[in-house]
Amino acid sequence: MDHAILGQTALAYSPVIDRNRSVTATRLTVWPLQQGTRLDASTLLEALGEAWPVGGQALWLNVASESLLQDLMQAQPGSHILLEIPAFMACDEAHADALCTLHANGNTLLLKGRPLQELPRAVLHCFKQSIIDYQDDRRNDAHPALSGVPATPAPGAGNTRSITSIQAGVRTIAEMENAFRNGATDVLGWPIDDVIQESGKPADQPALQVIVLLIDQVHRQEDIEVLENTLKRDPPLAYKLMRYINSPAFGLSVEISSFRHAIMILGYQRLKRWLALLLATASKDPNMKPVMFAAVRRGLFMEELARISGDDDMRNELFICGVFSLLDRMFRQPFSELLKTIPVPERVFQALAEHTGPYEPYFKLVQAMEGSDLFEIKEAADSLLMGFGDINLALLKAMQSAAQLD
Numbered sequence: 001m002d003h004a005i006l007g008q009t010a011l012a013y014s015p016v017i018d019r020n021r022s023v024t025a026t027r028l029t030v031w032p033l034q035q036g037t038r039l040d041a042s043t044l045l046e047a048l049g050e051a052w053p054v055g056g057q058a059l060w061l062n063v064a065s066e067s068l069l070q071d072l073m074q075a076q077p078g079s080h081i082l083l084e085i086p087a088f089m090a091c092d093e094a095h096a097d098a099l100c101t102l103h104a105n106g107n108t109l110l111l112k113g114r115p116l117q118e119l120p121r122a123v124l125h126c127f128k129q130s131i132i133d134y135q136d137d138r139r140n141d142a143h144p145a146l147s148g149v150p151a152t153p154a155p156g157a158g159n160t161r162s163i164t165s166i167q168a169g170v171r172t173i174a175e176m177e178n179a180f181r182n183g184a185t186d187v188l189g190w191p192i193d194d195v196i197q198e199s200g201k202p203a204d205q206p207a208l209q210v211i212v213l214l215i216d217q218v219h220r221q222e223d224i225e226v227l228e229n230t231l232k233r234d235p236p237l238a239y240k241l242m243r244y245i246n247s248p249a250f251g252l253s254v255e256i257s258s259f260r261h262a263i264m265i266l267g268y269q270r271l272k273r274w275l276a277l278l279l280a281t282a283s284k285d286p287n288m289k290p291v292m293f294a295a296v297r298r299g300l301f302m303e304e305l306a307r308i309s310g311d312d313d314m315r316n317e318l319f320i321c322g323v324f325s326l327l328d329r330m331f332r333q334p335f336s337e338l339l340k341t342i343p344v345p346e347r348v349f350q351a352l353a354e355h356t357g358p359y360e361p362y363f364k365l366v367q368a369m370e371g372s373d374l375f376e377i378k379e380a381a382d383s384l385l386m387g388f389g390d391i392n393l394a395l396l397k398a399m400q401s402a403a404q405l406d
Contacts, residue, residue, distance in 0.1 A: 003047040005040055006396075007389030008033055010377050012369045013399070015293050016060060016166075017187050019180055021286035023293045025058035025082070026399070027188055031374050032065045033388060041071035045081070051396040054078050056403055060110065064374075073098040079106040084131060087113040090123060099123045111163070127163055131188065134169040134179065173287050190370060192291050192329055208330070210234050211279040212342055218275060219343040221268050224260050231259055237278065245274050249300075249401035273319050277405075279342075280323045283330055291326045298366050299323030300401045304394035305362055308386065321348045321359050322366060369395065 009030050016025035028048070032039055052059040060082045063069040072083060073095070083102070089095050090111055102109060103126040111130040167179035170189035179187050210233050217227050231238045238259065245256045245266075256262045263271060280295040299322035306315040324344065328335050335353040350357030365380035369391075381391055 003043055004389075005043045006047060006392040007387060008037060008039055009044070009392065010374055010388055011392050011395055012372060012377065013297075013395070014189055014370060015290055016058075017170075017176070017191070017290055019185070021289045023289060024186070025060055026052070027060040027062055029062040029372060030064065030068070032068065039065070039068050039071070041068060041075040044068070045072070045075060045077050047396065048081070049078065051399040051403075052080065054080055056080065057406070058082060060084060062112070070095075070098075073102060076102070076105060077107065079108075082108045082110055084110045084112040085127070087111060087115040090119055090127070091115050091117050093120050096120050096122045099126045102126070110166070129164050129166050129185065131166045131168050134167050134171075134175055134189075137165075137167065137179075137182075190290060190294065191287075192294065192326065207234050207237060207282050207284075208279065210237060211275060211282055215272065215275050215279065215342055218268050218271055224263055227263070228259055237282065240281075241274060241278050244277055244405065247404050249404040270316070273316055273323075276320045276323045280327065280330075288330060291329050294370065295323050295326045296405060297322075297398055297402050298325050300398035301366055301369075301395055302359075302362050304397050305365070305384075305386070305391070307394070308390050317345045317348055318359060318362055320344060321351050321363065324348065325352060325363065325366075365391070 010033055011031075012029040014027050014029075015023040016027055018024050030044070048059065048061075058080050061072065061077075062084045063072060066086075066089065069083070069085075069089070077083065085095075085099065090099070099109060100122055108128050109126050111127040114130075114132065114136070164185045165183065166186045166188060167175075167184040168188040170176050170179060170187040170191050172193045173191050176187050176189075176191040210230060214227060214230050217230060231241070241259070242256060242262075245262055246252065252265070254265065256265060262274075266274075277296065277299065280299070281292045283292065299319045302318040302322035303315050306318045310318070321344075324342070327342070328338060331338050335349075339349055339353055344352075347357050347359050351359040351363050361380065361383045365377075365384060365386075368376040368380040371377075381388060
């Protein structure tokens with residue numbers, strides 16, 4: 001997966017969330033680091049294909065370079081890759097042939113933004129959905145009754161075609177619910193800013209407490225019989241833990257057949273990472289699905305970043321730091337209180353509760369790459385003295401591992 005183009009681009013990602021609050025795809029934003037540099041579209045597709053292979057989850061590409069996007073259109077990406085086409089390019093007759101060819105080959109095209117002029121008749125049928133930013137959507141202003149998806153005009157005597165819309169830039173549960181009420185089929189973004197206030201009491205609080213108790217017992221290295229009796233309180237959790245431990249994402253050479261076997265093979269310290277992952281993905285609250293999606297990827301991404309220069313302890317701690325980084329949303333408690341009941345290493349506590357310590361720069365980079373600000377991403381990368389080749393490689397490896405856990 002060592003591709004030169006990874007050192008020539010900056011990447012950011014966000015989930016595509018449907019009405020069931022399930023994450024159905026990943027949106028990847030690609031920026032060229034140096035304007036004017038011609039990037040190899042085929043090499044980019046090859047690199048991304050290792051993290052998002054054909055037959056896996058869909059990948060939406062949001063490319064912040066007109067020349068690179070034009071080359072991608074000519075390169076014929078796999079049908080599981082959806083290209084976002086800015087409205088100004090969709091309106092340009094010069095791109096009509098390429099768009100029609102992509103559509104004919106089975107590629108799904110997404111119209112990004114509102115066209116300021118009529119689309120050519122030839123490309124009108126090519127677009128499945130339109131992506132409209134939440135802040136720009138007229139349906140979210142003082143006229144909530146205007147809930148129909150705006151028609152995309154075609155040239156000629158009143159010919160139009162209505163396509164469904166996707167709401168981008170959603171940051172809260174309230175915004176997500178409003179977007180769905182107004183007719184959006186999916187939302188793009190991280191609706192987690194107000195999750196503590198909006199979601200109410202977790203539906204499966206007992207299950208969460210079982211895992212917290214297990215983490216504490218493992219931390220104190222209690223007898224295996226005590227741990228097994230705790231896990232027996234919730235058989236589905238035991239099954240999920242075994243599935244995680246045996247996942248290809250973690251590459252164990254032997255199959256773990258029981259919780260007792262896991263402790264014998266892994267030891268207490270290594271077992272903590274799987275319990276951390278289990279805790280971060282245990283909620284049954286639908287609004288928590290984007291939170292869990294983010295937590296898993298944060299943990300794996302931070303761990304991959306540590307492989308460049310860190311030791312085993314640092315990698316494990318950064319994994320736990322990332323996976324636990326949204327537990328305050330899940331438990332509706334500040335980390336300063338929450339981490340009194342969940343034992344974590346001191347450096348993890350510093351990053352999550354105090355926003356200090358050696359892991360804070362890693363956490364800031366991960367957060368920046370969930371956003372859409374290239375300057376913030378560059379600033380966070382500079383603070384770690386890491387090149388984008390290493391950073392992007394770590395991100396793609398994390399995405400590949402996360403797909404094996406989903």
